[in-house]
Amino acid sequence: MPTSSEPARDLSDPQYREAVIDLLGAMAYGELEAFERLARDAPMAPDFYNRSAMAEMAVAEFGHYKMLRARLEELGADPDVAMTPFVEAIDGFHASTTPNDWLESMVKAYVGDGIATDFYRDVAKYLDPQTRDLVNAVCADFGQSKFVVDAVRYCIAEDPKVAGRLALWGRRLMGEAVAQSQRVAVQREALIDLVLGGLGPDLAAVTRMFADLTEAHTARMKSLGLEA
Amino acid sequence: MPTSSEPARDLSDPQYREAVIDLLGAMAYGELEAFERLARDAPMAPDFYNRSAMAEMAVAEFGHYKMLRARLEELGADPDVAMTPFVEAIDGFHASTTPNDWLESMVKAYVGDGIATDFYRDVAKYLDPQTRDLVNAVCADFGQSKFVVDAVRYCIAEDPKVAGRLALWGRRLMGEAVAQSQRVAVQREALIDLVLGGLGPDLAAVTRMFADLTEAHTARMKSLGLEA
Numbered sequence: 001m002p003t004s005s006e007p008a009r010d011l012s013d014p015q016y017r018e019a020v021i022d023l024l025g026a027m028a029y030g031e032l033e034a035f036e037r038l039a040r041d042a043p044m045a046p047d048f049y050n051r052s053a054m055a056e057m058a059v060a061e062f063g064h065y066k067m068l069r070a071r072l073e074e075l076g077a078d079p080d081v082a083m084t085p086f087v088e089a090i091d092g093f094h095a096s097t098t099p100n101d102w103l104e105s106m107v108k109a110y111v112g113d114g115i116a117t118d119f120y121r122d123v124a125k126y127l128d129p130q131t132r133d134l135v136n137a138v139c140a141d142f143g144q145s146k147f148v149v150d151a152v153r154y155c156i157a158e159d160p161k162v163a164g165r166l167a168l169w170g171r172r173l174m175g176e177a178v179a180q181s182q183r184v185a186v187q188r189e190a191l192i193d194l195v196l197g198g199l200g201p202d203l204a205a206v207t208r209m210f211a212d213l214t215e216a217h218t219a220r221m222k223s224l225g226l227e228a
Numbered sequence: 229m230p231t232s233s234e235p236a237r238d239l240s241d242p243q244y245r246e247a248v249i250d251l252l253g254a255m256a257y258g259e260l261e262a263f264e265r266l267a268r269d270a271p272m273a274p275d276f277y278n279r280s281a282m283a284e285m286a287v288a289e290f291g292h293y294k295m296l297r298a299r300l301e302e303l304g305a306d307p308d309v310a311m312t313p314f315v316e317a318i319d320g321f322h323a324s325t326t327p328n329d330w331l332e333s334m335v336k337a338y339v340g341d342g343i344a345t346d347f348y349r350d351v352a353k354y355l356d357p358q359t360r361d362l363v364n365a366v367c368a369d370f371g372q373s374k375f376v377v378d379a380v381r382y383c384i385a386e387d388p389k390v391a392g393r394l395a396l397w398g399r400r401l402m403g404e405a406v407a408q409s410q411r412v413a414v415q416r417e418a419l420i421d422l423v424l425g426g427l428g429p430d431l432a433a434v435t436r437m438f439a440d441l442t443e444a445h446t447a448r449m450k451s452l453g454l455e456a
Contacts, residue, residue, distance in 0.1 A: 032276075035283060039267030048260075048308040052297075055263060055290055062287050065280075080276040 009128050011075070019194035020131055021075060023123065025082030026090075026184070026191070027138060028068035030116060032083075033090050034061040041105040050102070053147045057109060064138045071134050085188065089180040096176050103155055103162060104169050110148040111170050111220055115177045117141075118216045122209060126197045152224045167227045174217050174228075178210075237356050237422075239303070247422035248359055249303060251351065253310030254318075254412070254419070255366060256296035258344060260311075261318050262289040269333035278330070281375040285337060292366045299362050313416065317408040324404050331383055331390060332397050338376040339398050339448055343405045345369075346444045350437060354425045380452045395455045402445050402456075406438075 009016040038058035045051035069079040097112070099105035117139040124135040156163045185192050196205045218228035237244040266286035273279035300307040325340070327333035345367045352363040384391050413420050424433045446456035 032279070032283065033271075036267050036270055039264050039286065042264055048311065051260070052293075055260065055293075058267065059287050059290050062283055065283075069280075083276065 009126065011128060011131075015190050016128075016194070017075070019190040020127070021072065021077045021082050022085070022188050022191040023120075023127075023135075023194065024068050024072050024075075024131075025077075025079070025084075026086040027120060027135070028065055028072065028079060029083035029086045029090050031061045031065035031068060031138070033094055034058070034113065035065060037094055038109060041099060041102075041109070044099070044102040044105055046102060050106075050147065050151060054105075054109070057145065067134065067138060071131070086184060089184045092183070093176050093180045097173055103152065103166060106148045106152055107166050107169055107224065107226075108173060110145050110152075110224065111173050111217070112177065113145065114220045115174060115213065115217060118213050119181075122212065123195050126194055149223055152226075156225045163226055166224070167221070170217075170221045170224075170226055170228060174214070237354065239356060239359075243418050244356075244422070245303070247418040248355070249300065249305045249310050250313070250416050250419040251348075251355075251363075251422065252296050252300050252303075252359075253305075253307070253312075254314040255348060255363070256293055256300065256307060257311035257314045257318050259289045259293035259296060259366070261322060262286070262341065263293060265322055266337060269327060269330075269337070272327070272330040272333055274330060278334075278375065278379060282333075282337070285373065295362065295366060299359070314412060317412045320411070321404050321408045325401055331380065331394060334376045334380055335394050335397055335452065335454075336401060338373050338380075338452065339401050339445070340405065341373065342448045343402060343441065343445060346441050347409075350440065351423050354422055377451055380454075384453045391454055394452070395449070398445075398449045398452075398454055398456060402442070 011017050011020065035058045038054055038061065042051050042054040042058070045054055072079040072082050093112075097108060099108050120135050121139050124132045124139075127135060152166070156166075196202055196209070214228075221228040237248075239245050239248065263286045266282055266289065270279045270282040270286070273282055297307040300310050321340075325336060327336050348363050349367050352360045352367070355363060380394070384394075424430055424437070442456075449456040
């Protein structure tokens with residue numbers, strides 16, 4: 001990850017503070033939804049091992065949710081108010097990517113979480129140290145998704161036909177994530193300014209960010225044995 | 229709760245050990261299902277406060293699930309095998325009591341969990357000390373369901389008509405719990421022997437147990453402001 005030439009921001013700057021509250025609010029609602037969705041998908045698992053592993057992932061997301069809420073409260077923000085602007089886009093993402101079976105659910109958990117994590121880590125470099133540490137902690141790979149990689153690769157080895165379907169599924173996940181992000185982008189100016197490193201509506205920066213996210217997505221799909 | 233005249237059992241007795249593994253297996257699968265169901269119902273909440281509280285309850289259930297699995301492993305049992313005989317009955321209970329809205333979901337969380345807890349606490353008195361401590365720890369009221377009592381009472385005060393519907397719902401929960409327990413009872417002899425305190429098929433003991441469970445259920449419904 002390139003180091004930023006921007007100085008670390010200061011929470012006493014009202015526009016920066018607003019953007020940080022937006023960022024943490026979006027992340028918090030994303031984690032709450034992820035918790036609920038993973039728990040809801042867990043019963044599709046073929047055995048208790050995978051079912052428990054999915055539940056573990058869900059519980060970890062809820063832990064992140066609580067960390068983000070606590071930080072919002074520290075900043076004097078109401079976490080519920082901070083999450084609200086992102087409900088529609090995040091619910092929209094999930095409504096348009098409801099998994100039809102266990103394999104789709106696992107690919108979604110791994111790939112969807114990966115896209116979000118790449119994005120937040122990218123933004124983290126423009127943050128004040130305390131907020132950056134929190135974002136990086138929430139995005140840390142705690143190794144719990146390794147079971148997904150193993151399981152998906154195993155299923156493809158057993159039945160190579162599923163690879164085509166899951167490759168399409170991965171593309172749909174990426175497409176919906178981009179679509180919903182754009183929906184948020186037009187509404188949250190301060191946040192977008194932060195995401196782009198305070199460079200304003202710099203088309204080159206946007207293009208670069210999407211190129212980075214796409215590259216990481218492709219690598220992640222490949223680790224599952226899938227074409228991006 | 230009456231104290232038992234039975235001596236504490238010994239895990240070196242194969243029939244007792246089998247019954248304990250059954251009991252812990254049933255409880256573990258119940259907790260896993262409860263986790264998934266609560267997390268799935270959480271998005272029906274009218275606000276983030278209630279949604280988070282439901283998620284907290286779910287996470288607590290998952291903690292119990294892990295404690296029960298750990299104990300099964302200590303006993304040299306395979307937790308997955310121990311849970312399997314109870315999947316059909318517990319899934320059947322949930323399939324026949326899918327909440328239609330947030331209020332039904334809350335009443336189910338409180339009343340359903342209460343019925344199970346009463347039952348397990350009742351059985352606990354026939355257990356060896358270590359198993360008994362675990363069962364009591366899993367059944368301990370960690371105060372997280374208080375939000376249900378407050379919320380249901382508030383909703384009834386706002387709209388007294390819902391009380392009739394929720395009273396029927398409570399009766400259905402109790403009825404389905406009894407029906408599914410009977411389904412298990414005919415299949416798990418060692419467990420039933422344990423549940424009845426080793427008294428064998430003693431009709432008076434069964435009657436007494438159901439009377440106690442019904443009384444506790446009635447008190448619980450009353451605390452919600454509902455007729456049982």
